[in-house]
Amino acid sequence: MLLDLPSSRPRTGTMEELRLSPGDRVIFWDSEASSRAPAQSQMSPVPLPGLTELLKELKPQDRMWFCDGRLSFVVESTAEDSLVATMEKGTIPLKSSNSIFLPDSPSPFAVITAADREVLASMAQAGVAPDWVALSLISSPEDVSDGRREVRQILGDTVRIMAKFETAAAVDAARQIIREADGIMVARGDLGLAIGHLRLPGVQEALVKAARRARKAAVVATQVLEMFAQTGIPQRAELSDLSLVALQRADAVMLGKETVFSSRPIECIRLAQEMLTYETRRFEGRARLSRRSQGRSPLAEK
Template sequence: MQISDEKNTKIVATVGPASSSYENLLELAKVGVNVFRLNFSHGLHEEHQEVINRVCYINEKYGLHIGLLADLQGPKLRVGKIDGEGISLVENDVITFVNEPCVGTREKIYMSYESFPKDVNVGERVLVDDGKLVFEVIETNKKDTVRLKTLFGGTLKSNKGVNLPNTKISLPCLTEKDIADLDYILTQPVNWIALSFVRSSKDLKDLRKRIDAKNHPAKIIAKIEKPEAVERIDKIIKNSNAIMVARGDLGIEVPMERLPLIQKDIVRKCIQRARPVIVATQMMESMITNPSPSRAEITDVANAVLDGADAVMLSGETAVGKHPGKVVEAMTKIILEAEKSYDMVGRRPLPNKNSSTFLSDVVCFNAARTAIDIEAKAILGMTSSGYTAFKISSFRPNCEIIIFSDRMHMLATLNLVWGVRCFYYDKFTTTDETIHDVTEILKLAKRVKPGDVIVNSGSMPLHRRFRTNMLKVTVVE
C-alpha cells in the first residue's frame, strides 16, 4: 500500500462517526495520518474498541506503526438544563448559580461544580459557551450560591461549558469517569494518554502511578489548557513525555492576544527538553463543512510547522466533518511546502552540562550535526527505550531519522515524533553486524542506495537503555 510519509511533522487525527469505519481509517492512513486520537469525552468503550481493533489490523496487514492516543475528558464544568429555549441576558443582568441540580430559570441555574461557591472569589470572571457569555462574580456565600453580573450577554442554553480563568479550582484532574476510562485504556495497546486540564506536575505524577501500577508502557501527554499550566510550564514539561497546546480552552482562559506567543514559547521549550509537542484545535475547522481550508488556516498550520511542532492535530475536521480524507490531504500538502523552508540553524538546543544524560545527549547532538556537515542520507538509531529517537529528533537534523527497535509498541509510540520513521528489528548482535543488517533492510525498502552516507547511533552494548554512546559513519555498499 502506498502511503504518504515524506513529511517530518506528524498528523494526529481524531476518530469519530465520520472516520471510524475500516475504510475511512485506511484512507486516512494512506494520505498521511500518523496517530489516531480516541476522544473519551465521546463514545462508549465498545465503540473505541472497534476503532482500536481496526487500527491494529491495518498496522499488522500493511506493516505500519500508526499510533493510538487516548484523550481523557477531565473535569468538564457545565451549566445544567435550562428551561425552554434558553435565558436571554444583557449587560448588567444578575443571575445566580447553585450547586444543587435544578432546571435553570432566571432565579437560579445549576452549575456542575459542587465546590464552585467555596473556590470562587468576588471579582473573578466566569465564561460560558466558549466565552460567548461573560460574567463577573459579585457575591458568594462560600457554600451553595454564587451571584454573577453579566458583562457580555447572549442566550444561555442547556449544558453549555463553563470556564473559570481566574479561579483556582479544587477539582482533581482525574475524575471518576477518567479513572473508569483509564482502567479500560490500560487493557489496550494505546501509546499515548492525554491528561486534560493539567494544572501542575502533581497531576501528571498521579496519572503515572496508575499507569505504572498496570505495568503499561503508555506515555503521558500534558494538555495545556489552563493559565496555571502556562505559569508552571517548565515543571510540567519536565514531568511529562509530551505536550499538547490545546488552544480551545486555553484560548478562552488566557487573553486572546497572548495565545500565539504562548504557543511559540511552549513549542520552543519542548524542543529544548526533547519532548514532542502537538499544536491542536481549530487548525482547519472550516473544512468540517467546506472542501478546502481558509487562507488563515493554511497559514496557521504552516506557522506551527515553522515553529518546529512535532505534530499538528485535527479534531472535528476528521471526527464529524464531511471531508476527513481531503482535510488530511490538504494538511499534508501544507506541511510539505512549509518544511521546504524549515531551518533550525541557530535554534538547535545545546546539551545541558548539568544533565544526568549529558554524555548521551552530546552523542545525539553530534549525530545530528555530523549528518548536516556530511550531508548524510539518514541517521540510523537503535533503541529499546525510545531515548535515542526522542533526543536526535529534538536536534531537528535535515535528513531522515530512521529508528529500529525490537518493541512494536515503541515503534507506534515514536510515530508521533518529528522526523522519525520506524522499522522492527529484533536480531541485535554485534554493533557491526546490526549496522549491516539494518542497512540491508533499508536497501530493500528503497530508503537508501549504494553510495549514500549514513550516521549510525545507539548504545553499546545494544540493549543498554538510556545510554546512547555510539556514533559511526558508514557508506552504503
C-alpha cells in the same frame, strides 16, 4: 492512539440551546446535587453538574467563561448549590456540554478524577491500550508524575503521558513540566484565555521549541480549521496558522471541533495533513537550499 481525558472541569448539563443578551440574568444550579432547578422568576435555569465544588472558590464579581471566552457571565450571588450570574457578553447560544473557565478564581480542578479512573478501567477491561494519555489542567511537574502513576497503575507501564498546557501556572513551570512529561499539548483555547491572546503566539513558539530541545513530542491544538469545518472554504489565516505550526516543527496538530462537531471531518483531516506535509517539505527544502547557497533567497534560484 491518544486518550484525552475529560478532566474535572464542569460542563453544562443536558439543556435546550439558550440564546441570551448582555444584561440577562441566569441561575446556574448543580444538577447532581438537586434534581430540580431553584424556583426563580424571569431567570433562565442552566444545569451545571459539579457546581457545588466550584462555589468554594467563586465569589461575586468573578467571571465565568464558556466556549473559549465567547460567552462571559459575572457572578451576582451564590447559594448552597446554585448561583445567579449576569451575562456580560456573547452572541452564540449556551448549549449542553459547554465547559467552564474561571479567569478570576484559583483552579479547584483535579488532574485525575473518579470518572477518569472509570474510563481508564473500562479501556483496560476492553483490552484497549492507548499509546498516550493527555492530562488536563496541569500546573506542576507533580501533577504529571502523580497522573502518570495513576494511569500506569490501570493501563500498564508503556503508556506515555502528554501534559496539556492550559493554565498560566503551567507556563510558569514549563521547564519542569516538560522534563517530567513524555510530550506536551499547547491547548490554545484555554491557554489563550489564561495568559491573554497577545502572549499566546509567543508562548506557543517557546513551548514547542522547549519540547523539541528536550526531545519530547509537541502537539498544537484548538481552532486549527474551525472556519473551514463550517464553510468548506479554507481561511487564509488558518492556512498560515498551519504553515507556522510546520515552521515551528511541532509533531502534530489535534483537531477537536473540526471532527466532532462538523459535517466535514474527513475534509478537515485531509486539508491539515496536506498543508502540514507541503509546508514541512518546503521548509526542509529551503533549509537545504540555504545551506547550499550560503544564504541566497530561494526566489533567486532558477
